[in-house]
Amino acid sequence: MLRTMLWAAVILVVCVRGCFNAAPGPAAGVQVRADLDRAAREVDPRFLSVAVDASLVAEEKFMYMLGSPKLRTLARALTPSYLRFGGTQQDFMVFNMEKVFTQSHGYDDPQKPEDSCEKMELPPLLEERLKKQWTQQQVLLRKEDLQRKYRRVKFTEYSVDLLNSFANCTEMDLIFGLNALLRTSDNTWNSSNARSLIRYCESKQYRISWELGNEPNSYEKKAGIRVDGSQLGEDFVQLREILRKSKLYHDTGLYGPDISQPRDHRKDLLQGFLSTGSEAIDACTWHHYYVDGRTATLAEFISPEVLDSLGAKISEVLESIRLVSPGMKTWLGESSTAYGGGADGLSNAFVAGFMWLDKLGLSAKMGLDIVIRQVLIGSGTYHLVDDNLDPLPDYWLSVLHKRVVGPVVLTVDILPAPDHQNQTKKVRVYLHCANRNGGYSKGAVTLIAMNLGARPSRLSLPAELSLSTVEAFVLQSDQPGEEGLYSRSVMLNGKLLQMLDDRTLPELKGHIVPPADHLILPGFSLAFYVFTEAQAAACL
Incomplete structure:
Protein backbone atom coordinates (compact mmCIF):
# COMPACT_ATOMS: atom_id res chain seq x y z
CA MET A 1 0.00 0.00 0.00
CA LEU A 2 2.86 2.37 0.94
CA ARG A 3 4.64 1.56 -2.33
CA THR A 4 1.47 2.40 -4.30
CA MET A 5 1.05 5.71 -2.45
CA LEU A 6 4.69 6.69 -3.03
CA TRP A 7 4.46 5.80 -6.72
CA ALA A 8 1.23 7.80 -7.04
CA ALA A 9 3.02 10.81 -5.60
CA VAL A 10 5.92 10.39 -8.03
CA ILE A 11 3.54 10.10 -11.00
CA LEU A 12 1.68 13.23 -9.93
CA VAL A 13 4.90 15.23 -9.84
CA VAL A 14 6.11 13.79 -13.13
CA CYS A 15 2.79 14.45 -14.90
CA VAL A 16 2.34 17.98 -13.64
CA ARG A 17 5.89 18.92 -14.53
CA GLY A 18 6.72 16.68 -17.46
CA CYS A 19 3.79 14.76 -18.93
CA PHE A 20 2.38 17.74 -20.76
CA ASN A 21 4.25 20.84 -21.90
CA ALA A 22 7.30 20.84 -19.68
CA ALA A 23 10.83 20.27 -20.91
CA PRO A 24 10.93 16.95 -22.77
CA GLY A 25 14.27 15.76 -21.46
CA PRO A 26 15.20 12.39 -22.99
CA ALA A 27 11.83 11.92 -24.73
CA ALA A 28 11.86 10.57 -28.28
CA GLY A 29 9.98 12.69 -30.78
CA VAL A 30 7.19 12.37 -33.33
CA GLN A 31 5.43 15.03 -35.35
CA VAL A 32 1.61 15.10 -35.40
CA ARG A 33 -0.12 16.09 -38.66
CA ALA A 34 -3.88 16.71 -38.71
CA ASP A 35 -6.62 17.81 -41.10
CA LEU A 36 -9.07 19.93 -39.12
CA ASP A 37 -11.01 21.17 -42.14
CA ARG A 38 -12.77 17.99 -43.31
CA ALA A 39 -14.48 15.16 -41.43
CA ALA A 40 -13.27 11.74 -42.55
CA ARG A 41 -16.46 10.01 -41.38
CA GLU A 42 -18.96 9.87 -38.52
CA VAL A 43 -19.75 6.92 -36.24
CA ASP A 44 -22.88 6.14 -34.24
CA PRO A 45 -23.13 8.00 -30.88
CA ARG A 46 -23.32 4.51 -29.31
CA PHE A 47 -20.02 3.58 -31.01
CA GLY A 293 -5.95 -16.24 -24.42
CA ARG A 294 -4.30 -19.55 -23.49
CA THR A 295 -0.91 -18.61 -24.95
CA ALA A 296 -0.93 -14.79 -25.04
CA THR A 297 2.12 -12.87 -23.81
CA LEU A 298 2.72 -9.38 -22.47
CA ALA A 299 4.80 -8.60 -25.54
CA GLU A 300 1.83 -9.32 -27.82
CA PHE A 301 -0.38 -6.89 -25.90
CA ILE A 302 1.98 -3.99 -26.67
CA SER A 303 3.15 -5.13 -30.11
CA PRO A 304 2.52 -2.63 -32.94
CA GLU A 305 2.40 -5.54 -35.38
CA VAL A 306 -0.34 -7.30 -33.40
CA LEU A 307 -2.35 -4.07 -33.19
CA ASP A 308 -1.88 -3.48 -36.91
CA SER A 309 -3.39 -6.90 -37.68
CA LEU A 310 -6.86 -5.52 -36.93
CA GLY A 311 -6.61 -3.12 -39.87
CA ALA A 312 -6.07 -5.99 -42.29
CA LYS A 313 -9.08 -7.85 -40.92
CA ILE A 314 -11.31 -4.77 -41.14
CA SER A 315 -10.27 -4.27 -44.75
CA GLU A 316 -11.10 -7.91 -45.59
CA VAL A 317 -14.55 -7.69 -44.04
CA LEU A 318 -15.42 -4.35 -45.58
CA GLU A 319 -14.33 -5.59 -49.01
CA SER A 320 -16.42 -8.79 -48.69
CA ILE A 321 -19.45 -6.72 -47.72
CA ARG A 322 -18.86 -4.14 -50.46
CA LEU A 323 -18.86 -6.85 -53.13
CA VAL A 324 -22.27 -8.19 -52.11
CA SER A 325 -24.00 -5.42 -50.14
CA PRO A 326 -22.38 -2.03 -50.82
CA GLY A 327 -23.30 0.58 -48.23
CA MET A 328 -24.16 -1.97 -45.52
CA LYS A 329 -23.33 -0.74 -42.01
CA THR A 330 -20.68 -2.87 -40.34
CA TRP A 331 -20.22 -3.56 -36.63
CA LEU A 332 -17.76 -5.36 -34.44
CA GLY A 333 -20.57 -7.24 -32.73
CA GLU A 334 -18.26 -8.77 -30.13
CA SER A 335 -14.66 -7.85 -29.43
CA SER A 336 -11.91 -7.84 -26.86
CA THR A 337 -8.22 -8.69 -26.47
CA ALA A 338 -7.88 -12.50 -26.47
CA TYR A 339 -10.27 -15.24 -27.49
CA GLY A 340 -11.01 -18.27 -25.33
CA GLY A 341 -12.29 -16.12 -22.48
CA GLY A 342 -9.33 -13.74 -22.36
CA ALA A 343 -5.79 -14.01 -20.98
CA ASP A 344 -5.84 -13.97 -17.19
CA GLY A 345 -3.40 -11.39 -15.80
CA LEU A 346 -3.35 -9.50 -19.11
CA SER A 347 -6.93 -9.03 -20.41
CA ASN A 348 -7.97 -7.79 -16.97
CA ALA A 349 -4.89 -5.63 -16.38
CA PHE A 350 -3.71 -2.15 -17.32
CA VAL A 351 -1.91 -3.44 -20.42
CA ALA A 352 -5.23 -4.46 -22.03
CA GLY A 353 -5.99 -0.78 -22.52
CA PHE A 354 -3.56 -0.50 -25.43
CA MET A 355 -5.47 -3.08 -27.47
CA TRP A 356 -8.82 -1.62 -26.45
CA LEU A 357 -8.05 2.04 -27.16
CA ASP A 358 -6.30 1.25 -30.42
CA LYS A 359 -9.23 -0.91 -31.51
CA LEU A 360 -11.63 1.96 -30.86
CA GLY A 361 -9.46 4.42 -32.74
CA LEU A 362 -8.74 2.19 -35.73
CA SER A 363 -12.33 0.92 -36.04
CA ALA A 364 -13.71 4.46 -36.17
CA LYS A 365 -11.02 5.54 -38.61
CA MET A 366 -11.70 2.65 -41.02
CA GLY A 367 -15.47 2.94 -41.06
CA LEU A 368 -17.01 0.59 -38.47
CA ASP A 369 -20.12 2.06 -36.87
CA ILE A 370 -20.28 0.17 -33.57
CA VAL A 371 -17.78 -1.77 -31.41
CA ILE A 372 -19.33 -3.98 -28.70
CA ARG A 373 -16.96 -4.78 -25.86
CA GLN A 374 -16.91 -8.31 -24.53
CA VAL A 375 -17.75 -8.05 -21.68
CA LEU A 376 -19.26 -5.81 -18.99
CA ILE A 377 -20.11 -8.83 -16.86
CA GLY A 378 -19.99 -12.55 -17.64
CA SER A 379 -17.53 -15.43 -17.68
CA GLY A 380 -13.92 -15.00 -18.76
CA THR A 381 -11.17 -12.55 -17.84
CA TYR A 382 -11.78 -9.69 -20.29
CA HIS A 383 -14.34 -7.90 -18.10
CA LEU A 384 -14.71 -4.20 -17.55
CA VAL A 385 -15.43 -5.01 -13.88
CA ASP A 386 -13.92 -7.67 -11.63
CA ASP A 387 -15.66 -10.39 -9.63
CA ASN A 388 -16.44 -7.89 -6.87
CA LEU A 389 -17.98 -5.59 -9.52
CA ASP A 390 -15.17 -3.09 -9.02
CA PRO A 391 -14.07 -1.29 -12.21
CA LEU A 392 -10.91 -2.46 -13.96
CA PRO A 393 -8.58 -0.16 -15.98
CA ASP A 394 -10.45 -0.69 -19.27
CA TYR A 395 -13.65 0.50 -17.60
CA TRP A 396 -12.14 3.90 -16.75
CA LEU A 397 -10.66 4.11 -20.24
CA SER A 398 -14.12 3.46 -21.70
CA VAL A 399 -15.80 6.10 -19.54
CA LEU A 400 -13.25 8.72 -20.54
CA HIS A 401 -13.69 7.81 -24.20
CA LYS A 402 -17.44 8.28 -23.81
CA ARG A 403 -17.02 11.68 -22.18
CA VAL A 404 -14.44 13.37 -24.40
CA VAL A 405 -14.54 11.64 -27.82
CA GLY A 406 -17.28 12.67 -30.23
CA PRO A 407 -18.63 10.73 -33.22
CA VAL A 408 -16.96 12.84 -35.95
CA VAL A 409 -13.67 11.27 -37.05
CA LEU A 410 -10.81 13.43 -38.33
CA THR A 411 -7.64 12.53 -40.20
CA VAL A 412 -4.37 12.46 -38.27
CA ASP A 413 -0.99 10.79 -38.66
CA ILE A 414 2.51 11.05 -37.25
CA LEU A 415 5.97 11.47 -38.71
CA PRO A 416 9.09 10.50 -36.79
CA ALA A 417 11.69 13.05 -35.91
CA PRO A 418 14.86 12.43 -37.96
CA ASP A 419 16.71 10.87 -35.01
CA HIS A 420 13.77 8.82 -33.68
CA GLN A 421 12.52 6.71 -36.59
CA ASN A 422 11.64 3.71 -34.40
CA GLN A 423 9.44 5.72 -32.05
CA THR A 424 6.69 6.09 -34.64
CA LYS A 425 5.58 2.47 -34.26
CA LYS A 426 5.26 2.78 -30.50
CA VAL A 427 3.23 5.99 -30.55
CA ARG A 428 -0.29 5.74 -32.00
CA VAL A 429 -2.73 8.62 -32.41
CA TYR A 430 -6.33 9.16 -33.53
CA LEU A 431 -8.37 12.35 -33.76
CA HIS A 432 -12.07 13.16 -33.29
CA CYS A 433 -14.18 16.22 -32.73
CA ALA A 434 -14.64 16.55 -28.98
CA ASN A 435 -17.88 15.28 -27.50
CA ARG A 436 -20.36 18.15 -27.42
CA ASN A 437 -22.40 16.26 -24.83
CA GLY A 438 -19.35 16.37 -22.60
CA GLY A 439 -19.63 20.14 -22.40
CA TYR A 440 -17.05 20.98 -25.05
CA SER A 441 -17.71 23.85 -27.45
CA LYS A 442 -17.94 23.71 -31.22
CA GLY A 443 -14.57 23.40 -32.87
CA ALA A 444 -12.88 21.50 -30.00
CA VAL A 445 -11.02 18.32 -30.92
CA THR A 446 -9.78 15.31 -28.95
CA LEU A 447 -6.43 13.70 -29.73
CA ILE A 448 -6.31 10.05 -28.63
CA ALA A 449 -2.70 9.01 -27.98
CA MET A 450 -0.90 5.97 -26.60
CA ASN A 451 2.73 5.12 -25.98
CA LEU A 452 3.56 1.42 -26.22
CA GLY A 453 7.13 1.97 -25.13
CA ALA A 454 8.83 2.66 -21.81
CA ARG A 455 10.39 5.95 -22.95
CA PRO A 456 8.34 9.15 -22.95
CA SER A 457 7.56 10.64 -26.34
CA ARG A 458 7.52 14.26 -27.43
CA LEU A 459 4.48 15.01 -29.60
CA SER A 460 5.19 18.02 -31.83
CA LEU A 461 1.86 19.64 -32.67
CA PRO A 462 0.69 21.34 -35.86
CA ALA A 463 0.29 25.12 -35.62
CA GLU A 464 -3.53 25.01 -35.49
CA LEU A 465 -3.40 22.88 -32.34
CA SER A 466 -0.41 24.52 -30.65
CA LEU A 467 -2.44 27.72 -30.15
CA SER A 468 -5.13 25.99 -28.05
CA THR A 469 -5.39 25.35 -24.35
CA VAL A 470 -5.37 21.59 -23.67
CA GLU A 471 -7.38 19.57 -21.20
CA ALA A 472 -5.22 16.48 -20.64
CA PHE A 473 -6.40 13.09 -19.36
CA VAL A 474 -3.34 10.84 -18.96
CA LEU A 475 -3.86 7.27 -17.76
CA GLN A 476 -0.96 5.33 -16.24
CA SER A 477 -0.55 2.28 -14.07
CA ASP A 478 -0.30 2.77 -10.33
CA GLN A 479 3.08 0.99 -10.46
CA PRO A 480 6.24 1.97 -12.35
CA GLY A 481 7.80 0.32 -15.38
CA GLU A 482 6.87 -2.89 -17.14
CA GLU A 483 5.65 -4.46 -13.90
CA GLY A 484 2.90 -1.86 -13.81
CA LEU A 485 1.41 -3.27 -17.02
CA TYR A 486 0.11 -6.20 -14.95
CA SER A 487 -1.65 -3.92 -12.45
CA ARG A 488 -5.43 -3.91 -12.09
CA SER A 489 -5.44 -0.29 -10.96
CA VAL A 490 -5.04 2.90 -12.96
CA MET A 491 -4.30 6.54 -12.24
CA LEU A 492 -5.67 9.59 -14.01
CA ASN A 493 -3.17 12.45 -13.99
CA GLY A 494 -1.47 10.87 -10.99
CA LYS A 495 -4.64 10.16 -8.97
CA LEU A 496 -5.81 6.59 -8.32
CA LEU A 497 -9.25 5.96 -9.83
CA GLN A 498 -11.81 4.19 -7.65
CA MET A 499 -15.50 4.53 -6.84
CA LEU A 500 -16.33 6.81 -3.91
CA ASP A 501 -19.10 4.40 -2.95
CA ASP A 502 -21.32 1.88 -4.76
CA ARG A 503 -23.40 4.66 -6.31
CA THR A 504 -20.79 7.36 -6.97
CA LEU A 505 -17.96 7.63 -9.48
CA PRO A 506 -15.04 9.98 -8.83
CA GLU A 507 -14.80 13.28 -10.66
CA LEU A 508 -12.77 12.65 -13.82
CA LYS A 509 -10.99 15.97 -14.17
CA GLY A 510 -8.52 16.87 -16.86
CA HIS A 511 -5.28 18.74 -16.24
CA ILE A 512 -5.33 22.17 -17.90
CA VAL A 513 -2.25 22.82 -20.01
CA PRO A 514 -1.49 26.21 -21.61
CA PRO A 515 -0.86 26.46 -25.37
CA ALA A 516 2.49 25.08 -26.56
CA ASP A 517 4.00 23.44 -29.60
CA HIS A 518 4.40 20.00 -28.02
CA LEU A 519 3.13 17.52 -25.45
CA ILE A 520 5.08 14.90 -23.53
CA LEU A 521 3.39 11.50 -23.60
CA PRO A 522 4.76 9.31 -20.77
CA GLY A 523 6.00 5.79 -21.38
CA PHE A 524 3.34 3.05 -21.15
CA SER A 525 0.51 5.58 -21.07
CA LEU A 526 -2.89 6.19 -22.66
CA ALA A 527 -4.12 9.73 -23.10
CA PHE A 528 -6.93 11.97 -24.30
CA TYR A 529 -5.91 15.55 -25.09
CA VAL A 530 -8.86 17.90 -25.65
CA PHE A 531 -7.87 21.03 -27.57
CA THR A 532 -10.68 23.23 -26.33
CA GLU A 533 -9.90 26.23 -28.58
CA ALA A 534 -8.87 24.44 -31.77
CA GLN A 535 -11.73 25.98 -33.81
CA ALA A 536 -11.57 23.02 -36.19
CA ALA A 537 -13.74 23.77 -39.22
CA ALA A 538 -14.88 20.15 -39.41
CA CYS A 539 -16.23 20.44 -35.86
CA LEU A 540 -18.11 23.71 -36.28
Missing part, protein backbone atom coordinates in the same frame (compact mmCIF):
# COMPACT_ATOMS: atom_id res chain seq x y z
CA LEU A 48 -18.52 2.18 -27.80
CA SER A 49 -21.05 -0.40 -26.62
CA VAL A 50 -20.92 -3.31 -24.18
CA ALA A 51 -22.16 -6.87 -23.71
CA VAL A 52 -23.62 -8.89 -20.88
CA ASP A 53 -22.50 -12.45 -21.55
CA ALA A 54 -25.25 -15.05 -21.87
CA SER A 55 -23.24 -17.29 -19.53
CA LEU A 56 -25.07 -15.55 -16.67
CA VAL A 57 -28.20 -17.48 -17.57
CA ALA A 58 -26.50 -20.91 -17.29
CA GLU A 59 -27.93 -20.73 -13.77
CA GLU A 60 -30.75 -18.24 -13.79
CA LYS A 61 -30.13 -16.95 -10.28
CA PHE A 62 -27.01 -15.15 -11.52
CA MET A 63 -29.17 -12.90 -13.68
CA TYR A 64 -30.16 -11.20 -10.44
CA MET A 65 -26.67 -9.71 -10.32
CA LEU A 66 -27.98 -7.26 -12.92
CA GLY A 67 -29.90 -5.68 -10.05
CA SER A 68 -26.67 -4.63 -8.31
CA PRO A 69 -26.73 -0.84 -7.63
CA LYS A 70 -22.96 -0.74 -8.17
CA LEU A 71 -23.14 -2.47 -11.55
CA ARG A 72 -26.00 -0.22 -12.65
CA THR A 73 -24.06 2.88 -11.62
CA LEU A 74 -21.05 1.73 -13.62
CA ALA A 75 -23.14 0.86 -16.68
CA ARG A 76 -25.01 4.17 -16.63
CA ALA A 77 -21.71 6.02 -17.12
CA LEU A 78 -21.20 4.20 -20.43
CA THR A 79 -24.29 5.57 -22.18
CA PRO A 80 -25.30 6.12 -24.89
CA SER A 81 -24.70 2.46 -25.66
CA TYR A 82 -26.09 -0.74 -27.02
CA LEU A 83 -26.30 -3.58 -24.50
CA ARG A 84 -25.81 -6.91 -26.25
CA PHE A 85 -26.99 -10.03 -24.44
CA GLY A 86 -25.35 -12.94 -26.21
CA GLY A 87 -22.28 -15.10 -26.64
CA THR A 88 -21.58 -18.82 -26.86
CA GLN A 89 -24.30 -19.72 -24.36
CA GLN A 90 -27.08 -18.03 -26.38
CA ASP A 91 -27.22 -20.94 -28.85
CA PHE A 92 -28.00 -23.33 -26.01
CA MET A 93 -30.71 -21.21 -24.36
CA VAL A 94 -34.39 -22.17 -24.51
CA PHE A 95 -37.14 -19.86 -23.29
CA ASN A 96 -39.50 -21.52 -20.82
CA MET A 97 -42.10 -19.43 -19.00
CA GLU A 98 -42.66 -20.37 -15.37
CA LYS A 99 -43.20 -18.42 -12.14
CA VAL A 100 -40.68 -19.80 -9.68
CA PHE A 101 -37.73 -17.46 -9.22
CA THR A 102 -39.39 -14.34 -7.83
CA GLN A 103 -40.92 -16.00 -4.80
CA SER A 104 -37.93 -18.22 -4.02
CA HIS A 105 -35.50 -15.27 -4.02
CA GLY A 106 -37.64 -12.87 -2.06
CA TYR A 107 -38.34 -10.39 -4.85
CA ASP A 108 -41.57 -8.64 -5.63
CA ASP A 109 -42.94 -9.58 -9.06
CA PRO A 110 -40.74 -7.67 -11.55
CA GLN A 111 -43.51 -7.79 -14.17
CA LYS A 112 -45.65 -5.19 -12.45
CA PRO A 113 -45.55 -1.91 -14.40
CA GLU A 114 -45.35 0.15 -11.23
CA ASP A 115 -42.00 -1.39 -10.31
CA SER A 116 -39.29 1.26 -10.19
CA CYS A 117 -35.56 0.85 -10.72
CA GLU A 118 -35.07 1.11 -6.96
CA LYS A 119 -37.58 -1.66 -6.30
CA MET A 120 -35.71 -3.97 -8.68
CA GLU A 121 -32.37 -3.49 -6.93
CA LEU A 122 -30.51 -6.49 -5.57
CA PRO A 123 -30.45 -6.68 -1.74
CA PRO A 124 -26.86 -6.35 -0.40
CA LEU A 125 -26.76 -9.75 1.33
CA LEU A 126 -27.99 -11.55 -1.77
CA GLU A 127 -25.48 -9.65 -3.90
CA GLU A 128 -22.57 -10.78 -1.73
CA ARG A 129 -23.76 -14.37 -1.81
CA LEU A 130 -24.20 -14.37 -5.58
CA LYS A 131 -20.77 -12.84 -6.19
CA LYS A 132 -19.12 -15.63 -4.19
CA GLN A 133 -21.12 -18.29 -6.00
CA TRP A 134 -20.38 -16.69 -9.36
CA THR A 135 -16.64 -17.15 -8.80
CA GLN A 136 -17.24 -20.90 -8.46
CA GLN A 137 -19.65 -20.91 -11.41
CA GLN A 138 -17.02 -19.43 -13.69
CA VAL A 139 -14.74 -22.41 -13.06
CA LEU A 140 -17.47 -24.75 -14.28
CA LEU A 141 -18.19 -22.58 -17.33
CA ARG A 142 -14.50 -22.46 -18.20
CA LYS A 143 -14.26 -26.25 -18.04
CA GLU A 144 -17.33 -26.60 -20.23
CA ASP A 145 -15.88 -24.22 -22.80
CA LEU A 146 -12.51 -26.00 -22.90
CA GLN A 147 -14.21 -29.37 -23.40
CA ARG A 148 -16.72 -27.89 -25.90
CA LYS A 149 -19.48 -29.74 -24.10
CA TYR A 150 -22.42 -27.40 -23.81
CA ARG A 151 -25.71 -28.25 -22.16
CA ARG A 152 -29.09 -26.85 -23.07
CA VAL A 153 -30.17 -24.20 -20.57
CA LYS A 154 -33.70 -23.08 -19.82
CA PHE A 155 -34.38 -19.47 -18.96
CA THR A 156 -37.66 -17.98 -17.81
CA GLU A 157 -39.45 -14.67 -18.17
CA TYR A 158 -37.69 -13.44 -15.03
CA SER A 159 -34.34 -13.38 -16.82
CA VAL A 160 -35.93 -11.29 -19.55
CA ASP A 161 -37.53 -9.00 -16.98
CA LEU A 162 -34.24 -8.47 -15.15
CA LEU A 163 -32.36 -7.87 -18.37
CA ASN A 164 -34.96 -5.35 -19.53
CA SER A 165 -34.90 -3.62 -16.15
CA PHE A 166 -31.11 -3.34 -16.31
CA ALA A 167 -31.26 -1.85 -19.81
CA ASN A 168 -34.02 0.60 -18.89
CA CYS A 169 -32.47 1.71 -15.62
CA THR A 170 -29.07 2.27 -17.24
CA GLU A 171 -30.60 3.85 -20.38
CA MET A 172 -28.95 1.33 -22.71
CA ASP A 173 -30.48 -0.06 -25.92
CA LEU A 174 -30.94 -3.81 -25.51
CA ILE A 175 -30.01 -6.33 -28.22
CA PHE A 176 -31.12 -9.89 -27.42
CA GLY A 177 -29.32 -12.83 -29.03
CA LEU A 178 -31.66 -15.66 -30.09
CA ASN A 179 -30.74 -19.35 -30.33
CA ALA A 180 -30.00 -20.34 -33.94
CA LEU A 181 -29.15 -23.98 -33.13
CA LEU A 182 -32.80 -24.91 -32.76
CA ARG A 183 -33.12 -26.59 -36.17
CA THR A 184 -35.78 -28.56 -38.05
CA SER A 185 -35.22 -31.91 -39.77
CA ASP A 186 -34.30 -30.11 -43.01
CA ASN A 187 -31.77 -27.90 -41.13
CA THR A 188 -33.79 -24.68 -41.30
CA TRP A 189 -34.18 -22.59 -38.17
CA ASN A 190 -36.98 -23.69 -35.85
CA SER A 191 -38.47 -20.36 -34.82
CA SER A 192 -41.17 -21.61 -32.45
CA ASN A 193 -39.22 -20.89 -29.25
CA ALA A 194 -38.19 -17.45 -30.49
CA ARG A 195 -41.82 -16.69 -31.31
CA SER A 196 -42.79 -17.47 -27.72
CA LEU A 197 -40.11 -15.16 -26.39
CA ILE A 198 -41.02 -12.36 -28.81
CA ARG A 199 -44.71 -12.67 -27.88
CA TYR A 200 -43.81 -12.39 -24.20
CA CYS A 201 -41.59 -9.33 -24.78
CA GLU A 202 -44.33 -7.76 -26.89
CA SER A 203 -46.88 -8.31 -24.12
CA LYS A 204 -44.57 -6.46 -21.72
CA GLN A 205 -43.85 -3.69 -24.27
CA TYR A 206 -40.11 -4.28 -23.94
CA ARG A 207 -38.03 -2.22 -26.35
CA ILE A 208 -35.55 -4.71 -27.84
CA SER A 209 -33.48 -5.29 -30.97
CA TRP A 210 -32.47 -8.79 -32.01
CA GLU A 211 -29.66 -11.05 -33.19
CA LEU A 212 -29.84 -14.66 -34.33
CA GLY A 213 -26.97 -16.96 -33.45
CA ASN A 214 -23.41 -16.48 -32.27
CA GLU A 215 -20.37 -17.42 -34.41
CA PRO A 216 -22.17 -19.81 -36.78
CA ASN A 217 -18.83 -20.83 -38.26
CA SER A 218 -18.19 -22.80 -35.04
CA TYR A 219 -21.52 -24.65 -34.88
CA GLU A 220 -19.98 -27.88 -36.12
CA LYS A 221 -17.36 -27.91 -33.36
CA LYS A 222 -19.82 -26.88 -30.65
CA ALA A 223 -22.88 -28.86 -31.62
CA GLY A 224 -22.10 -31.09 -34.63
CA ILE A 225 -24.34 -28.94 -36.85
CA ARG A 226 -23.18 -27.23 -40.03
CA VAL A 227 -25.13 -24.28 -41.42
CA ASP A 228 -23.98 -22.71 -44.68
CA GLY A 229 -24.17 -18.99 -45.37
CA SER A 230 -27.16 -19.01 -47.70
CA GLN A 231 -29.24 -21.05 -45.24
CA LEU A 232 -28.23 -18.71 -42.43
CA GLY A 233 -29.41 -15.77 -44.54
CA GLU A 234 -32.76 -17.47 -45.11
CA ASP A 235 -33.07 -17.99 -41.34
CA PHE A 236 -32.66 -14.25 -40.86
CA VAL A 237 -35.29 -13.59 -43.52
CA GLN A 238 -37.66 -15.82 -41.55
CA LEU A 239 -36.93 -13.88 -38.36
CA ARG A 240 -37.44 -10.56 -40.12
CA GLU A 241 -40.86 -11.72 -41.33
CA ILE A 242 -41.82 -12.65 -37.76
CA LEU A 243 -40.77 -9.21 -36.56
CA ARG A 244 -42.60 -7.42 -39.38
CA LYS A 245 -45.85 -9.02 -38.27
CA SER A 246 -45.38 -7.67 -34.75
CA LYS A 247 -47.03 -4.36 -33.87
CA LEU A 248 -44.12 -3.53 -31.56
CA TYR A 249 -41.16 -4.97 -33.44
CA HIS A 250 -42.13 -4.41 -37.08
CA ASP A 251 -39.28 -1.93 -37.59
CA THR A 252 -36.92 -2.97 -34.79
CA GLY A 253 -33.20 -3.57 -35.36
CA LEU A 254 -31.93 -6.98 -36.52
CA TYR A 255 -28.18 -7.61 -36.62
CA GLY A 256 -26.00 -10.50 -37.75
CA PRO A 257 -24.49 -12.94 -38.59
CA ASP A 258 -21.90 -12.48 -35.78
CA ILE A 259 -19.25 -14.60 -37.46
CA SER A 260 -15.70 -14.94 -36.17
CA GLN A 261 -12.86 -13.21 -38.00
CA PRO A 262 -13.42 -14.09 -41.66
CA ARG A 263 -10.82 -16.51 -43.01
CA ASP A 264 -11.00 -19.72 -45.04
CA HIS A 265 -14.63 -20.91 -45.19
CA ARG A 266 -15.76 -18.04 -42.96
CA LYS A 267 -15.42 -15.70 -45.93
CA ASP A 268 -17.69 -17.97 -47.94
CA LEU A 269 -20.14 -18.09 -45.03
CA LEU A 270 -20.28 -14.31 -44.84
CA GLN A 271 -20.75 -13.86 -48.58
CA GLY A 272 -23.37 -16.62 -48.72
CA PHE A 273 -25.22 -15.04 -45.83
CA LEU A 274 -25.25 -11.62 -47.47
CA SER A 275 -26.44 -13.04 -50.78
CA THR A 276 -29.68 -14.26 -49.18
CA GLY A 277 -30.04 -12.32 -45.93
CA SER A 278 -28.63 -8.82 -46.43
CA GLU A 279 -32.10 -7.27 -46.89
CA ALA A 280 -33.16 -8.66 -43.51
CA ILE A 281 -30.48 -6.99 -41.38
CA ASP A 282 -29.75 -3.43 -40.34
CA ALA A 283 -26.00 -4.00 -39.83
CA CYS A 284 -23.53 -6.77 -40.59
CA THR A 285 -21.74 -8.01 -37.45
CA TRP A 286 -18.48 -9.88 -36.99
CA HIS A 287 -16.21 -10.69 -34.06
CA HIS A 288 -12.56 -9.88 -33.46
CA TYR A 289 -9.91 -10.90 -30.95
CA TYR A 290 -6.18 -10.37 -31.40
CA VAL A 291 -4.60 -13.43 -29.77
CA ASP A 292 -5.26 -16.79 -28.11
